[in-house]
Amino acid sequence: MGLRKIDLSQAPSLLYPFIPVVVTAEYDGRATGMLAAWWTQLSHKPLLLGVAVAPERYTYKVLLEADGFAFNFLDFSLVDKTPYLGDVSERFYRDKIRRGGFTIKKGDALGVPYIAESAAALEMKKVDRFVTGDHDWFVGEVVSAYANEAFVNGRWDYKKYRPLMYLGRTKRPERVYRYYATTDELEIKPVEYASGEFRESAVKRHRVLDEFRMLARSLGETTLDEALKAFKELASRFSLEEDDARIYVEELIRSGDLRIRRP
Numbered sequence: 001m002g003l004r005k006i007d008l009s010q011a012p013s014l015l016y017p018f019i020p021v022v023v024t025a026e027y028d029g030r031a032t033g034m035l036a037a038w039w040t041q042l043s044h045k046p047l048l049l050g051v052a053v054a055p056e057r058y059t060y061k062v063l064l065e066a067d068g069f070a071f072n073f074l075d076f077s078l079v080d081k082t083p084y085l086g087d088v089s090e091r092f093y094r095d096k097i098r099r100g101g102f103t104i105k106k107g108d109a110l111g112v113p114y115i116a117e118s119a120a121a122l123e124m125k126k127v128d129r130f131v132t133g134d135h136d137w138f139v140g141e142v143v144s145a146y147a148n149e150a151f152v153n154g155r156w157d158y159k160k161y162r163p164l165m166y167l168g169r170t171k172r173p174e175r176v177y178r179y180y181a182t183t184d185e186l187e188i189k190p191v192e193y194a195s196g197e198f199r200e201s202a203v204k205r206h207r208v209l210d211e212f213r214m215l216a217r218s219l220g221e222t223t224l225d226e227a228l229k230a231f232k233e234l235a236s237r238f239s240l241e242e243d244d245a246r247i248y249v250e251e252l253i254r255s256g257d258l259r260i261r262r263p
Ligand SMILES: Cc1cc2nc3c(=O)[nH]c(=O)nc-3n(C[C@H](O)[C@H](O)[C@H](O)COP(=O)(O)O)c2cc1C
Pocket: 020, 032, 033, 034, 035, 036, 037, 038, 039, 052, 053, 054, 056, 057, 058, 059, 060, 082, 085, 086, 087, 088, 089, 090, 091, 135, 166, 178
């Protein structure tokens, strides 16, 4: 069994399944939201998340104006409520979140609305927006987080949390169905991190990063030129390529370990 070339128009269907979130936000006293499958984590520290929203969505208008927004993760038990969040528009079906039987709560940090019935919610400060094709990419920095009792010791208990997954939809003019699934048959298999033949290279990788981090800290606040010189020296000691020094400089500036004096 090999790969066969498929029509490009079918490429988007390859991307499923998605775990959609409900993006909620408020403007002018009106809290609303919508299901969004196209979201991702963009950064660890700070914790940045992004979501793609089309201008047609009423939520888009709210996101343009709002200072923050939230991601709400739904349990599969709420699947019958999804039409309120992903089929109808607040523009033509007002107060859809409350009409769906959901309760709006306000985040501690910024007062961003989130859905109390969700399994988890992340309150975010809006930090950026990019125009990307036919959707805009809204970026938020997580400022507070909430989870229900299925989240234990920093982990999901997948017996209690059955994430809502989206498998796509059928197309008009036939009757349109959206397909949802969950992880009841989830096969969980622990795979040990970089064991066996990978061990040596993984150890080296971490040692190199640690050494660069120590070097960065020992330099204190420095100029980019000085940092590069020192990093190149260390890179050659590990037989790395010369431009790897630049890459590590970039990595450690971003992690906050290397502080560059502005000229
Ligand atoms: C599972 C699912 C995922 C969706 N993902 C997105 C998405 O990532 N971006 C987007 O703009 N619309 C997405 N939509 C469509 C919006 O949720 C939908 O158009 C909604 O009715 C918009 O509501 P609003 O006009 O009140 O904002 C998705 C819909 C569903 C059901």
